[in-house]
Amino acid sequence: MIDSNIKNVIEIEGLDTWYGTKQILSNISLHVERKEVMVIMGHSGSGKSTLLRHMIGLNNPVSGSIKLLGKEITGLSRNELYELRKHIGVAFQNGALFSSMTLQENVELPLHEHTRLDHNTIRIMSRLKLELMNLSDNETLMPAELSGGMLKRAGLARAVIMDPEILFFDEPSAGLDPVTSAELDDLILQLRDALNMTIIVVTHEMESAFKIADRITVIDNGQQIITGDKETIKKSTDPRIVNMLERRAMNENINADDYLNKLTRN
Amino acid sequence: MSTNRTQALSSIEAIVVRFGIAGIFLFETARTIVLPPYSFSALMKQIAFIGARSLLVIVVAGLFVGMVIALQFYDTLVRFGSVSLLGSAVGLSLIRELGPVLTALMVIGRSGSAMCAEIGIMRVDNQIDALECMAIDPYRYLFAPRILAGIICVPLLTAIFILVGIFGGYFVGVILFGVSPGSYFQGMADTVLNRDLFMGFSKSLVFGLLIVWIACDKGFNLHLDKHGAYGSEGVSRITTEAVVLSSIAVLFSDYLLSALIL
Numbered sequence: 001m002i003d004s005n006i007k008n009v010i011e012i013e014g015l016d017t018w019y020g021t022k023q024i025l026s027n028i029s030l031h032v033e034r035k036e037v038m039v040i041m042g043h044s045g046s047g048k049s050t051l052l053r054h055m056i057g058l059n060n061p062v063s064g065s066i067k068l069l070g071k072e073i074t075g076l077s078r079n080e081l082y083e084l085r086k087h088i089g090v091a092f093q094n095g096a097l098f099s100s101m102t103l104q105e106n107v108e109l110p111l112h113e114h115t116r117l118d119h120n121t122i123r124i125m126s127r128l129k130l131e132l133m134n135l136s137d138n139e140t141l142m143p144a145e146l147s148g149g150m151l152k153r154a155g156l157a158r159a160v161i162m163d164p165e166i167l168f169f170d171e172p173s174a175g176l177d178p179v180t181s182a183e184l185d186d187l188i189l190q191l192r193d194a195l196n197m198t199i200i201v202v203t204h205e206m207e208s209a210f211k212i213a214d215r216i217t218v219i220d221n222g223q224q225i226i227t228g229d230k231e232t233i234k235k236s237t238d239p240r241i242v243n244m245l246e247r248r249a250m251n252e253n254i255n256a257d258d259y260l261n262k263l264t265r266n
Numbered sequence: 267m268s269t270n271r272t273q274a275l276s277s278i279e280a281i282v283v284r285f286g287i288a289g290i291f292l293f294e295t296a297r298t299i300v301l302p303p304y305s306f307s308a309l310m311k312q313i314a315f316i317g318a319r320s321l322l323v324i325v326v327a328g329l330f331v332g333m334v335i336a337l338q339f340y341d342t343l344v345r346f347g348s349v350s351l352l353g354s355a356v357g358l359s360l361i362r363e364l365g366p367v368l369t370a371l372m373v374i375g376r377s378g379s380a381m382c383a384e385i386g387i388m389r390v391d392n393q394i395d396a397l398e399c400m401a402i403d404p405y406r407y408l409f410a411p412r413i414l415a416g417i418i419c420v421p422l423l424t425a426i427f428i429l430v431g432i433f434g435g436y437f438v439g440v441i442l443f444g445v446s447p448g449s450y451f452q453g454m455a456d457t458v459l460n461r462d463l464f465m466g467f468s469k470s471l472v473f474g475l476l477i478v479w480i481a482c483d484k485g486f487n488l489h490l491d492k493h494g495a496y497g498s499e500g501v502s503r504i505t506t507e508a509v510v511l512s513s514i515a516v517l518f519s520d521y522l523l524s525a526l527i528l
Binding site for chain 1: 387388391392393395396398399400401402403407
């Protein structure tokens with residue numbers, strides 16, 4: 001059903017989306033090649049997480065096309081979408097682990113639901129992944145007993161338990177200290193090299209983006225500013241990119257009348 | 267004036283839309299209940315949660331309700347010299363009304379609220395999105411076992427409530443006030459008809475469905491809350507709403523079913 005030799009695992013054309021009357025993303029077009037690490041960068045509220053939700057079919061765009069592993073996902077039935085999602089893994093910002101299950105049960109859940117493997121095989125597979133994430137001593141803990149970094153790694157372990165072709169990772173470094181966040185970056189690279197995954201990372205953390213990315217897409221205010229490799233980004237003369245690289249706050253041109261109206265509106 | 271009218275129209279529209287969403291929720295869950303694969307272990311877990319762990323509360327409540335209605339009926343009937351009707355009065359009121367309604371209200375307080383809060387927190391914490399991303403259908407995984415368990419457990423709990431209530435009434439009427447045990451049980455056997463049993467059973471079935479449906483739908487669709495309250499405040503708000511709404515729904519449908527069957 002799915003062509004495993006396809007070159008571009010994700011292709012997005014002219015994606016527009018709105019929340020009510022507010023446009024969140026406008027005319028986004030990008031593709032992700034097999035086995036590359038694509039980082040989607042932007043400030044908080046730039047629309048990057050919304051873009052991620054569209055790529056995995058959690059939100060539907062107002063217009064535009066999204067192809068995941070060669071299949072158009074807008075307009076797929078739920079069952080078709082589930083079939084496609086068996087080939088992807090998603091690690092959420094806070095881990096999104098089920099709080100009523102131990103770490104091990106969380107990681108094993110997709111295997112129990114989608115395969116007919118026996119209990120011992122499933123246990124071995126989950127231990128392999130937990131070992132990879134340095135969590136093998138914590139498998140019987142509940143999510144509430146884990147630290148922020150451990151929760152993210154556990155979410156990652158669950159996301160890769162089915163050996164997906166594409167891994168999506170939402171904000172790996174948000175809320176982590178620099179050392180833990182650097183460890184996660186190494187882990188991401190290790191996953192690409194050892195398991196041959198295509199990886200899409202959404203982050204606002206520049207240092208980590210430049211460390212792991214093959215290519216970077218920068219999104220600002222729902223607009224796609226640039227997509228390219230690290231050199232292209234560094235050489236860009238776009239003031240928004242330059243500001244971001246130099247960590248300067250954006251100097252927006254403020255109209256005095258608009259500003260007054262904003263303050264005095266009812 | 268016209269803005270008032272448009273506001274009224276849009277709020278009516280919002281209510282109709284919300285009912286539609288709840289309808290779709292029930293339809294999708296029903297579809298996963300009927301179609302394989304089935305998960306018996308998940309069903310057993312929910313039956314244990316809604317049913318087995320409510321047992322003590324239901325037994326205690328049933329006992330006291332049976333005792334107090336026997337007390338009240340005895341005091342009334344003794345004025346007319348017809349204490350022999352005590353058994354049928356206790357039996358009929360428990361089977362037709364008090365058993366199903368009070369059991370439903372106890373289940374709302376004990377299981378409905380907990381279920382709504384649990385699902386609501388799963389929504390807030392992205393756990394439901396995570397299920398979707400793991401290609402696990404939340405309707406099948408979360409709601410089918412809960413709805414099914416509600417439909418199975420509430421009638422059974424109601425039956426236990428009624429049984430314990432009848433013995434509570436026996437204790438007050440026969441042991442404390444000296445009504446003859448023969449007339450207590452014979453009166454009950456003579457007056458309680460199949461129709462009464464059918465009424466109690468069908469009510470408890472409908473209540474079981476309503477309670478779980480409302481609790482799960484409220485939690486699952488937390489993000490559609492019109493106040494936009496997300497996070498912990500959103501969870502507390504929808505849990506309160508679910509308890510109030512399902513209590514009203516139980517009492518309303520109680521009247522409706524009584525009127526239909528009688």
